[in-house]
Amino acid sequence: MNAQHRAEPETVRDREVDAEQQHLDRVYRRLEEKIHEAEFLMDDAAKRAQVGTPGALAERDAQVFRAGVHLNRLNSEFEDFLFGRIDLLEGKTGERGPDGAYTSVEPADGAVRAVDGEQRADIAETLHIGRLGVLDADYSPLVIDWRAPAAGPFYRSTPVAPGRVVRRRVIRSKGRRVLGVEDDLLRPELTARLDGAPLAVIGDGALMAALGQARSHAMRDIVSSIQAEQDEVIRAPAASVTEVAGGPGTGKTAVALHRAAYLLYQDRRRYAGGILIVSPTPLLVSYTEGVLPSLGEEGQVAIRALGSLAEETAGAEATTYDEQRVARVKGSARMVKVLRKAARGALDLGLRAPVPERLRVVAFGGRLELDAAELAAVRQQVLGGTAPVNLMRPRARKLLLDALWEKSGAHRRHEDPELAAEARQGFDEDIASEDVFTDFLDAWWPELGPREVLAAMADEARLGRWARRVLRPAEARMLARSLAARLTPQGEGALSVHDIALLDELRTLLGAPARPKKREVDPVDQLTGLEELTTAADRDGNGRRERAADRLPSERTEYAHVIVDEAQDLTPMQWRMVGRRGRHATWTIVGDPAQSSWTDPDEAAAARDEVLGKRPRRRFELTVNYRNPAELAVLADRVLALAMPGTAPPRAVRSTGVDPEFAVAGGVAGDAAGAVAGDGAAGVPGGDRGGGDLGAAVRESAARLLAEVEGTVGVVVAMRRREEAWKWLAGLGERVVALGSLEAKGLEYDAALVVSPAEIADESPAGLRVLYVALTRATQRLLVLSAEADLPDEAGVPDLLRD
Numbered sequence: 001m002n003a004q005h006r007a008e009p010e011t012v013r014d015r016e017v018d019a020e021q022q023h024l025d026r027v028y029r030r031l032e033e034k035i036h037e038a039e040f041l042m043d044d045a046a047k048r049a050q051v052g053t054p055g056a057l058a059e060r061d062a063q064v065f066r067a068g069v070h071l072n073r074l075n076s077e078f079e080d081f082l083f084g085r086i087d088l089l090e091g092k093t094g095e096r097g098p099d100g101a102y103t104s105v106e107p108a109d110g111a112v113r114a115v116d117g118e119q120r121a122d123i124a125e126t127l128h129i130g131r132l133g134v135l136d137a138d139y140s141p142l143v144i145d146w147r148a149p150a151a152g153p154f155y156r157s158t159p160v161a162p163g164r165v166v167r168r169r170v171i172r173s174k175g176r177r178v179l180g181v182e183d184d185l186l187r188p189e190l191t192a193r194l195d196g197a198p199l200a201v202i203g204d205g206a207l208m209a210a211l212g213q214a215r216s217h218a219m220r221d222i223v224s225s226i227q228a229e230q231d232e233v234i235r236a237p238a239a240s241v242t243e244v245a246g247g248p249g250t251g252k253t254a255v256a257l258h259r260a261a262y263l264l265y266q267d268r269r270r271y272a273g274g275i276l277i278v279s280p281t282p283l284l285v286s287y288t289e290g291v292l293p294s295l296g297e298e299g300q301v302a303i304r305a306l307g308s309l310a311e312e313t314a315g316a317e318a319t320t321y322d323e324q325r326v327a328r329v330k331g332s333a334r335m336v337k338v339l340r341k342a343a344r345g346a347l348d349l350g351l352r353a354p355v356p357e358r359l360r361v362v363a364f365g366g367r368l369e370l371d372a373a374e375l376a377a378v379r380q381q382v383l384g385g386t387a388p389v390n391l392m393r394p395r396a397r398k399l400l401l402d403a404l405w406e407k408s409g410a411h412r413r414h415e416d417p418e419l420a421a422e423a424r425q426g427f428d429e430d431i432a433s434e435d436v437f438t439d440f441l442d443a444w445w446p447e448l449g450p451r452e453v454l455a456a457m458a459d460e461a462r463l464g465r466w467a468r469r470v471l472r473p474a475e476a477r478m479l480a481r482s483l484a485a486r487l488t489p490q491g492e493g494a495l496s497v498h499d500i501a502l503l504d505e506l507r508t509l510l511g512a513p514a515r516p517k518k519r520e521v522d523p524v525d526q527l528t529g530l531e532e533l534t535t536a537a538d539r540d541g542n543g544r545r546e547r548a549a550d551r552l553p554s555e556r557t558e559y560a561h562v563i564v565d566e567a568q569d570l571t572p573m574q575w576r577m578v579g580r581r582g583r584h585a586t587w588t589i590v591g592d593p594a595q596s597s598w599t600d601p602d603e604a605a606a607a608r609d610e611v612l613g614k615r616p617r618r619r620f621e622l623t624v625n626y627r628n629p630a631e632l633a634v635l636a637d638r639v640l641a642l643a644m645p646g647t648a649p650p651r652a653v654r655s656t657g658v659d660p661e662f663a664v665a666g667g668v669a670g671d672a673a674g675a676v677a678g679d680g681a682a683g684v685p686g687g688d689r690g691g692g693d694l695g696a697a698v699r700e701s702a703a704r705l706l707a708e709v710e711g712t713v714g715v716v717v718a719m720r721r722r723e724e725a726w727k728w729l730a731g732l733g734e735r736v737v738a739l740g741s742l743e744a745k746g747l748e749y750d751a752a753l754v755v756s757p758a759e760i761a762d763e764s765p766a767g768l769r770v771l772y773v774a775l776t777r778a779t780q781r782l783l784v785l786s787a788e789a790d791l792p793d794e795a796g797v798p799d800l801l802r803d
């Protein structure tokens with residue numbers, strides 16, 4: 001950026017803000033006209049409904065659909081409807097696109113003139129970028145939708161490859177008021193004029209302004225400051241699989257959410273099939289779920305935590321976690337074999353009624369009987385098939401009848417095949433309509449639910465049999481005990497997040513139990529959410545989101561596009577669960593192997609490959625860390641070097657001049673020698689003599705951080721301390737939260753307090769990677785609180801974090 005071009009007397013700034021205000025006023029006037037138009041259309045449609053001919057009704061539906069979608073969007077109160085502007089040179093070809101903007105990326109040959117040793121140019125086109133496109137009455141573009149091709153240069157132009165963009169401006173507004181502007185000059189070598197006056201440049205650039213803001217517990221969209229490498233991912237074609245890797249804070253989650261909005265814009269019809277975004281935790285879901293509505297999209301996107309993914313299929317959701325060693329067994333791909341055995345073996349358990357040992361029916365005036373061995377043979381033969389167990393029932397019925405027919409000897413009585421077939425049909429009908437037979441079938445081949453089979457696995461001896469040669473005996477024992485602690489024999493009880501993937505797998509192995517048919521969903525209803533189309537006054541606050549949430553996912557178990565956030569954390573069993581929701585989908589997968597809490601990354605990668613099959617993959621890498629200031633990133637990079645030697649950390653773009661701090665619970669450390677933070681370690685009361693003492697230290701440190709930052713404070717503790725940490729922080733207010741290390745995934749806070757790195761690292765074989773996650777959550781301040789186990793030096797720096 002060339003400083004000489006910056007002119008910022010108050011008057012110039014005021015004038016520029018005023019110019020944007022005038023444009024925004026015009027946009028709102030036009031929006032109001034459009035709202036009236038849409039309301040008129042709705043009204044007109046209602047009148048047509050009274051005419052009642054099929055043609056009129058179909059026309060009404062189409063009209064209501066169009067008007068409804070439109071009104072819905074226009075009515076949304078956007079914080080900053082209009083957020084960007086680009087001033088461009090004349091385009092090379094002079095052609096314009098459907099939105100009225102020049103399509104050419106490169107400037108026309110004569111756009112820049114050399115005059116008196118200066119390069120001069122006139123601004124030929126100014127485009128305003130916003131959350132939705134708005135055309136003026138004469139079809140000239142008042143606002144270009146951020147996802148439209150014409151908005152591309154707003155995100156992609158750089159001083160190295162500026163294309164036609166001379167100045168990029170981010171406009172900050174609230175409601176209808178423009179608050180300020182921030183400019184970047186992309187062709188600082190030019191002396192550019194707009195309407196005969198020199199082009200003004202205000203501020204230090206929008207990105208830094210955005211990054212410096214205090215955080216809340218809700219993620220913000222980044223629509224006004226998407227960077228070029230991120231834009232490439234957002235706009236990548238949807239075909240097959242898009243994989244995005246990048247370190248902490250590189251914007252993977254933000255990019256994934258913006259991509260969902262972009263895909264809907266590009267091909268709304270295709271994505272009417274729904275977009276599923278899978279998040280690791282409910283915390284991350286609630287942190288991110290406001291972003292899409294802020295981009296004008298909410299209806300077709302479901303954001304689900306892994307623990308809630310099977311809600312509509314298996315009617316269960318979970319938020320609690322198993323101990324790491326138990327989770328490791330439950331998440332392993334080996335569980336598929338165990339579950340397959342369980343789904344079949346459960347037939348023999350008499351879960352609904354005692355399993356009958358023989359089948360006795362009356363036929364041809366005599367008794368026919370199948371004994372235990374004969375029944376076992378039939379069962380064996382049926383289970384030789386691959387269909388889901390519940391769906392094998394018709395085949396079981398058929399083979400039982402075959403065996404009875406054989407036993408009756410009747411097949412020998414008929415030489416004529418036609419007569420034989422007729423006799424057989426009569427035989428089947430007679431037997432199958434007898435209560436004895438149907439009762440037998442219900443007891444012998446009951447329709448099983450996934451929960452009862454999972455509960456059946458809680459018996460140690462039984463699970464030992466089902467898991468033989470697949471799990472080690474100690475693993476099987478641990479699994480059985482965990483299930484026994486959670487479930488009653490009938491399968492009631494709260495499940496863990498990892499149980500959900502087991503339940504979902506079982507549901508597939510068993511087959512969906514027959515359910516009453518749901519009300520047919522009107523496709524137009526489904527597309528628009530017409531129940532939502534009321535007045536603007538109705539659309540206030542939470543009601544809107546609740547209705548959107550009600551509407552979409554309840555009907556849907558497969559999606560047109562699946563986005564997996566924090567993909568490095570999915571266990572093999574979870575990959576299978578997610579895969580079932582996107583069998584015909586295109587995919588976007590974002591993640592960072594260095595943050596994986598799964599102990600066997602190769603096993604997870606194999607499960608992921610199986611889900612994605614042979615679909616071609618396009619890979620992207622994000623390289624810039626927008627979250628952590630460089631001073632804090634240095635510390636995290638030390639753990640990265642231990643956790644994943646040889647991995648290049650992302651480049652931190654910001655610097656705050658504030659180093660990480662260290663404190664030791666219960667003792668005042670000595671001088672600062674060797675400390676990363678030059679100030680040395682602060683001593684805090686307590687010590688690691690028990691939860692209470694550490695608790696006091698945590699509480700005091702958290703209170704200190706709350707005083708130092710304006711926004712949020714995240715306190716990250718080992719998973720086993722999660723509940724007590726909540727108690728330690730009680731009463732400190734809503735700006736501070738306690739998180740188990742696994743829950744910190746994807747979240748960020750103005751200040752982070754990481755409690756006992758050693759405890760976090762020792763909790764599982766993936767502990768160092770989990771610690772890396774914990775150390776990369778802060779946007780401003782990081783305080784590391786050590787306990788005795790951390791072996792802090794005299795400056796309070798724990799052993800693990802020393803240089």
Ligand SMILES: Nc1ncnc2c1ncn2[C@@H]1O[C@H](COP(=O)(O)OP(=O)(O)OP(=O)(O)O)[C@@H](O)[C@H]1O
Pocket residue numbers: 207210211220221222225226227230246247248249250251252253254255592595626627745746747748776
């Ligand atoms: N272009 C951008 N403009 C402004 N803010 C940005 C930009 N890109 C990312 N950010 C901000 O940086 C922070 C980190 O982004 P995000 O959470 O998407 O990163 P991530 O790669 O998913 O991180 P993690 O791997 O830790 O989950 C967020 O506050 C996000 O809003």
